[in-house]
Amino acid sequence: MSRFLSAKYANLTPYTPGEQPRDAQYVKLNTNESPFPPSPRVVAAAEREARRLNLYSDPECTELKLAAAKLYAVEPQNVLPVNGSDEILYFAFLAYGDAQNPFAFADISYGFYPVYAQFCEVPSREIPLTSDFAVDHRDYLGIAEHVLIANPNAPTGTCLPLWQIEEIVKSNPDRMVIIDEAYVNFGGESCVPLIKKYDNLLVIQTFSKSRSFAGARLGFGIGNEALMRDLNTVKYSINPYNVNRMTQAAGVAAIEDDAYYRANAKTIMAVREETAGQLRELGFTVLPSCANFLFAKSGSISGEDLYRKLKSRGVLVRHFTKERIKDFCRITIGTQEQMQILLSNIQAILNAKGC
Numbered sequence: 001m002s003r004f005l006s007a008k009y010a011n012l013t014p015y016t017p018g019e020q021p022r023d024a025q026y027v028k029l030n031t032n033e034s035p036f037p038p039s040p041r042v043v044a045a046a047e048r049e050a051r052r053l054n055l056y057s058d059p060e061c062t063e064l065k066l067a068a069a070k071l072y073a074v075e076p077q078n079v080l081p082v083n084g085s086d087e088i089l090y091f092a093f094l095a096y097g098d099a100q101n102p103f104a105f106a107d108i109s110y111g112f113y114p115v116y117a118q119f120c121e122v123p124s125r126e127i128p129l130t131s132d133f134a135v136d137h138r139d140y141l142g143i144a145e146h147v148l149i150a151n152p153n154a155p156t157g158t159c160l161p162l163w164q165i166e167e168i169v170k171s172n173p174d175r176m177v178i179i180d181e182a183y184v185n186f187g188g189e190s191c192v193p194l195i196k197k198y199d200n201l202l203v204i205q206t207f208s209k210s211r212s213f214a215g216a217r218l219g220f221g222i223g224n225e226a227l228m229r230d231l232n233t234v235k236y237s238i239n240p241y242n243v244n245r246m247t248q249a250a251g252v253a254a255i256e257d258d259a260y261y262r263a264n265a266k267t268i269m270a271v272r273e274e275t276a277g278q279l280r281e282l283g284f285t286v287l288p289s290c291a292n293f294l295f296a297k298s299g300s301i302s303g304e305d306l307y308r309k310l311k312s313r314g315v316l317v318r319h320f321t322k323e324r325i326k327d328f329c330r331i332t333i334g335t336q337e338q339m340q341i342l343l344s345n346i347q348a349i350l351n352a353k354g355c
């Protein structure tokens with residue numbers, strides 16, 4: 001660090017993104033991207049818009065908001081487009097967190113939550129997942145903090161039904177309940193319809209996973225109009241042009257081509273179930289998943305060893321060093337061919353160990 005860095009950042013532990021290697025061709029199953037390219041209509045829309053990159057983007061994202069409102073069956077004033085859903089998480093910590101307004105989230109969840117809490121100087125409490133790595137919704141009823149839950153959760157993949165989310169929202173009327181639905185299109189139940197009933201619910205969605213947009217950076221905050229005004233105030237105080245022209249145009253095209261993405265999500269869910277079965281046959285414990293990844297541990301090889309051996313064979317998965325989950329690897333669901341490569345490499349690694 002330089003001698004100029006503000007003292008308030010001296011002890012900051014930043015988020016560690018998954019590896020994005022440039023040195024080799026990997027079967028890349030480590031950052032929950034879609035294995036499918038964006039739809040041809042999306043590519044065409046982005047190309048068209050690229051010709052107007054000399055002009056600032058629409059800070060209100062007017063067309064995109066209209067399209068997203070239709071997609072989510074809400075009004076345009078209930079939607080705030082953002083530069084990836086990470087950005088709306090950041091806005092929410094800034095808007096709603098401070099020393100008197102702490103956040104609570106699971107001990108095993110998206111790694112950015114504690115980073116934003118620390119960065120925004122918001123106290124936080126980590127609520128342990130159950131012994132089988134599930135969120136117990138009863139732990140979040142009538143609590144003293146704002147609630148932040150990834151549903152489905154990451155990196156575990158388990159999900160809560162809508163009625164449990166509603167209980168949490170209902171039981172915390174004077175607290176924000178933020179539900180991060182990054183993976184909801186792979187079998188979860190969205191709580192977006194509840195925003196019409198509850199003024200304390202903020203739903204977060206992203207196009208990164210189910211809509212093949214990880215590199216385009218597009219997410220949404222969805223909630224009641226007053227919440228959107230709060231978050232808009234934060235946005236206009238940081239970066240009014242937060243969603244670039246190409247992404248706005250591509251986002252509208254993606255929404256118009258929703259059938260393409262629904263079909264891809266269906267394929268991914270089918271491949272997920274097949275892969276889970278095959279991993280179990282190889283002796284793995286695999287958590288039930290409502291997401292585009294599996295969280296799995298072998299009885300014969302440690303999580304770290306498996307990650308390293310797979311990497312040396314050109315297959316990237318994600319391993320976390322946190323004590324509670326260090327035996328697991330998180331495996332993104334790719335194409336059927338990619339999963340066969342993964343499985344045959346796992347089989348070879350286990351054979352070499354004499355398992």
Ligand SMILES: Cc1ncc(COP(=O)(O)O)c(C=O)c1O
Nearest residue numbers: 084085086110150154182206208
């Ligand atoms: C639970 C969860 N929320 C949010 C995000 C952020 O996604 P993005 O900023 O690409 O929209 C991720 C990314 O992996 C995630 O796992």
